[in-house]
Amino acid sequence: MNGDHRGIDTAPSFPGIAARAAETDATGRIPLQNWKELTDSGYLRLFHSPDIGGTGADGPTQAAAMEALARACAGTFWAATVSALLCAKLISTYGDTREHARLLRPLLSGERLATFAVVEKTAGSDSGTFRTTVRPAGPAGSDFVITGEKSRIANSPAADLAVVLARREKLPGDDGPDWCLAFVDLRQPRVQRYAIPHMGLRGMSWGGIVFDDAHVAAADVVPVPIEELAEGMAWGWLFIAFAAIGIAESALAASVRHARQRVSFGRPLAHMEGVQAQLAESHAQIDAARLLAHRVTCERAAGRSARDLIGMLKIYATEMAVGVAARAVQIHGAAGVTSGHEVERLYRDAQMNVIGGFASNRLREQVAEGLGLGPAVYRAFDWVTPSGLGRDPVGLDGLVHAAGDGA
Amino acid sequence: MLSHTLANGAADADGGGLSLVEWARELAGRVVRPTAAERDRDRRWDQGIFAELSGARSGPGLAGPLVPRALGGGGLSATRTCALLEGLGDGGRDPGLALAVGVHAVLATVLLRAFGNPRQQRRYLPRMASGEWVGAVSLRQTQGAAHASTVTARPAAAGLGGWVLSGELDLVAGAPVAHHFLVIAAHDDGSRTAFVVDRTTPGLLINDVGPVAMRTCPWGQVMLDGCVVPEDAVLSTVGGAADEVEPLLAALDWVFLSAPWLGVMRALTRDAIADAREHHLFGRPVVHAQSARFTLADQAAQCELASGLLYRAAGQFDGGGRPSREDAAAARLFVAAAARAVTEGAARLPGALGTTGDHLIERAHRDALFFAETGGGTEVLRPVIAASLLGIG
Numbered sequence A: 001m002n003g004d005h006r007g008i009d010t011a012p013s014f015p016g017i018a019a020r021a022a023e024t025d026a027t028g029r030i031p032l033q034n035w036k037e038l039t040d041s042g043y044l045r046l047f048h049s050p051d052i053g054g055t056g057a058d059g060p061t062q063a064a065a066m067e068a069l070a071r072a073c074a075g076t077f078w079a080a081t082v083s084a085l086l087c088a089k090l091i092s093t094y095g096d097t098r099e100h101a102r103l104l105r106p107l108l109s110g111e112r113l114a115t116f117a118v119v120e121k122t123a124g125s126d127s128g129t130f131r132t133t134v135r136p137a138g139p140a141g142s143d144f145v146i147t148g149e150k151s152r153i154a155n156s157p158a159a160d161l162a163v164v165l166a167r168r169e170k171l172p173g174d175d176g177p178d179w180c181l182a183f184v185d186l187r188q189p190r191v192q193r194y195a196i197p198h199m200g201l202r203g204m205s206w207g208g209i210v211f212d213d214a215h216v217a218a219a220d221v222v223p224v225p226i227e228e229l230a231e232g233m234a235w236g237w238l239f240i241a242f243a244a245i246g247i248a249e250s251a252l253a254a255s256v257r258h259a260r261q262r263v264s265f266g267r268p269l270a271h272m273e274g275v276q277a278q279l280a281e282s283h284a285q286i287d288a289a290r291l292l293a294h295r296v297t298c299e300r301a302a303g304r305s306a307r308d309l310i311g312m313l314k315i316y317a318t319e320m321a322v323g324v325a326a327r328a329v330q331i332h333g334a335a336g337v338t339s340g341h342e343v344e345r346l347y348r349d350a351q352m353n354v355i356g357g358f359a360s361n362r363l364r365e366q367v368a369e370g371l372g373l374g375p376a377v378y379r380a381f382d383w384v385t386p387s388g389l390g391r392d393p394v395g396l397d398g399l400v401h402a403a404g405d406g407a
Numbered sequence B: 001m002l003s004h005t006l007a008n009g010a011a012d013a014d015g016g017g018l019s020l021v022e023w024a025r026e027l028a029g030r031v032v033r034p035t036a037a038e039r040d041r042d043r044r045w046d047q048g049i050f051a052e053l054s055g056a057r058s059g060p061g062l063a064g065p066l067v068p069r070a071l072g073g074g075g076l077s078a079t080r081t082c083a084l085l086e087g088l089g090d091g092g093r094d095p096g097l098a099l100a101v102g103v104h105a106v107l108a109t110v111l112l113r114a115f116g117n118p119r120q121q122r123r124y125l126p127r128m129a130s131g132e133w134v135g136a137v138s139l140r141q142t143q144g145a146a147h148a149s150t151v152t153a154r155p156a157a158a159g160l161g162g163w164v165l166s167g168e169l170d171l172v173a174g175a176p177v178a179h180h181f182l183v184i185a186a187h188d189d190g191s192r193t194a195f196v197v198d199r200t201t202p203g204l205l206i207n208d209v210g211p212v213a214m215r216t217c218p219w220g221q222v223m224l225d226g227c228v229v230p231e232d233a234v235l236s237t238v239g240g241a242a243d244e245v246e247p248l249l250a251a252l253d254w255v256f257l258s259a260p261w262l263g264v265m266r267a268l269t270r271d272a273i274a275d276a277r278e279h280h281l282f283g284r285p286v287v288h289a290q291s292a293r294f295t296l297a298d299q300a301a302q303c304e305l306a307s308g309l310l311y312r313a314a315g316q317f318d319g320g321g322r323p324s325r326e327d328a329a330a331a332r333l334f335v336a337a338a339a340r341a342v343t344e345g346a347a348r349l350p351g352a353l354g355t356t357g358d359h360l361i362e363r364a365h366r367d368a369l370f371f372a373e374t375g376g377g378t379e380v381l382r383p384v385i386a387a388s389l390l391g392i393g
């Protein structure tokens, strides 16, 4: 794509990571060189202020860097950004930057990897179904233990540290929030982990964590009202939107290349108007998403919430990228469905973003609420039959035949 | 609700803390909106409304925002002009009138600003900026020569100088009330020249025909029956339209005639949210129905996405650089699809098609279909974008 990335000269680029993207996908592991390249580029520090070890990059630079890494390798982008952006923001926002500097510093230096564990085996969209609980370790003890199983979590098999959403077992008289974030060291015996094979973003590890009365220091249990968490979660929606945009851009770039090279009916596909129309629609849609993504990144970098806009962006960008990747596969013909081909990988990667970090339709609910429509109202589906629309009609001769059929 | 600054992120603030979008929205809400449905039904253009928009007391007039101040215009940036048109679409709820204003205020004036010689600029621009003279353009001529030229230019008889223009133009926005017309005519060798042709030119005739949509825009068909125009009617160079006037005219159409639609989309979305609160279906409030909620969420998103593309493309006209045809075309391609998606989404909500109110949904539905075909429609916009992506074409 000859997309003009204006004004992003200071943002890093990731040629080595891009060159290894196919290998990363095939082996299901992020090569060590990728981590080195990430650390050297300064990517892990961009999103944070200097007081916690960040470089405080401005909005355009943050956006350009996320877009560039997502284009290079979506799996690597996810793994790095869950840890260095999402988890570090959660710790610095809801934790104490002085107390938790010991956790933040290694995440920003790339020595440690973090995971954000919210969802369990039950319906991930509904926090009411989550059971993982933190309780005091002993009657008078100041530390805590955590029990429960988190599942389908990005980075969880490989991570060193988990930011866990858990219920608080409350003692009588405790009228604090029902929920907390627990910062749990995963390198301890009472933590088991498993990997789940997955369709796309294969370089990123993904799976479950079982906490069996695992230890959590008292200072690492932060009570948080669950409504306030959406603000932190929005960092997740934002980076996932960038993942989608990067994937879509790569898919379009591959399509343009292929259309120029592949000859059919005596001319390159590029001269076929049907192909051109697909490229043009993809281009306009990617740009629409990209401009909104850059706008909201600047809002966030300036300290504003922009949560509703980020919700809209996540929905649009992730579904858009699936469409763009599907067009790319079509333009590539059989090459596009051959294992190991770039667009085959992008097609698998694209779908992951629609589900990860809140599936689209669950998010639409939140956006609707932000439009002033009130919270979602769930009621058993029972209004069609009473309205007379729940029955098949009688035939043209009325009840005579209907009765006959029943006999 | 989304905060105002977010919803209008790209528009800059005017004095008094109101953004220009808000200011224009308020003005159009007062001046245009009350009679929009009635004028639409009667197919009527109201010169008084245009005069009032042109001579707005408290802010820039809508007739010549891009005309330099020294020539009596508003001297606004392209970005602010885009905001003005967005506000006009939103507050006025009248896509036809907004089209007429956009054609005059942007297409007709900017071509003279960009390509007129000093004499032409002094003659036309101050009176266009004040709203006294209306400039008209055929929407058939805003896509270069994608459509075959219907007007020819031949040198006038020896000794007389000037040119003889013959042919006809339809879809001329502003024709019945215009003082002059932009006409692009083809020479025998296929090259094309842009002319500014005064209404009083002998042989020029205007027929009262127009499309079914955009009924509040004054439409007409212009017949040129051997019209002799002086050398000074030539805009820029003879035979130079393909390199000069046509690319600019196309980009202006794609960007600035889309701007009122962003406003219309915002108005429809706001209405739909308010309506959803009032109506019930199956005994439940519509705001409890998930499909309605999702539709509204997607409508709001379409507004923000369209806004980003539109203001990027408009911003490229500021700062002296060359605007990108690819970005202008992408903005139009997206806005036209978004306008249809938002209108359709709004129409599907229970209670949308009421017998009272100003029937914006019905009018917008009809007009959005028309809008999607102007500027060349997908059949011109997609090849333009693809050519730029592929480096061919």
Ligand SMILES: Cc1cc2nc3c(=O)[nH]c(=O)nc-3n(C[C@H](O)[C@H](O)[C@H](O)COP(=O)(O)OP(=O)(O)OC[C@H]3O[C@@H](n4cnc5c(N)ncnc54)[C@H](O)[C@@H]3O)c2cc1C
Residues within 6 Å of the ligand: A082, A115, A116, A117, A118, A119, A120, A121, A122, A123, A124, A125, A126, A151, A152, A153, A154, A155, A201, A352, A353, A355, A356, A357, A358, A359, A360, A361, A362, A365, B290
């Ligand atoms: C790539 C990837 C990475 C992930 N990383 C993490 C992570 O780091 N941490 C973590 O905690 N989790 C993670 N997840 C889990 C993810 O958050 C959940 O999969 C997601 O929230 C949906 O939950 P679910 O899969 O149980 O689907 P369900 O909740 O069962 O939903 C199934 C479907 O029903 C729809 N649905 C659900 N509720 C509603 C509703 N109220 N209205 C309308 N439709 C609804 C959903 O949109 C979805 O389409 C990840 C998932 C993926 C795919």
